[in-house]
Amino acid sequence: MDRTIILGLIAVIFGVCIFLAWFFTHKARHQERMLMIEKGMNPNEESNKEGGLKSIMVKLGILIIGLSIGLAVIAILVQFDSLGRSNAVPMSILGVCGGIALVVANRLSARK
The missing domain is CATH 1.20.5 (Single alpha-helices involved in coiled-coils or other helix-helix interfaces)
Known part of the structure; x- marks a missing residue:
């Protein structure tokens, strides 16, 4: 209870x-x-x-692609058993890939 x-x-x-x-x-x-x-x-x-919903969807798509790349890298590292026992490494890989994707999305929207 x-x-x-x-x-x-x-x-x-x-x-x-x-x-x-x-x-x-x-x-x-x-x-x-x-x-x-x-x-x-x-x-x-x-x-x-500003572009409204279309701009938001493009940024969201880029973020999802970045996170998917991060998940793929984690899967490859797990397959080769090179992550060890640390739980922080997969989260940091996702964070870095997501951050890079957000920077790329921001740069693409700034050019327009």
Whole structure:
């Protein structure tokens, strides 16, 4: 019974965190739109300039490719039994590959 209470508490805390993240991003977006309207700008035109959903999907795709490359490297190292007993090495490989993918995605979006 004690374990179910802890799992329930973790689920509630996770739900509250998700709601707060959504709330504050929604509030910030609303304030940004209001400031743009006050300055005489059209907020719909400005959001279309950035690329919106397409740009996000390209960045997400690059991140997933980077993480997949990291998983492939980990699988190869496991196959050759060269990781040893450390659990930090696979996580660091994933972190490095994910970070490199984010840098590449940022560079590609900066060129446009």
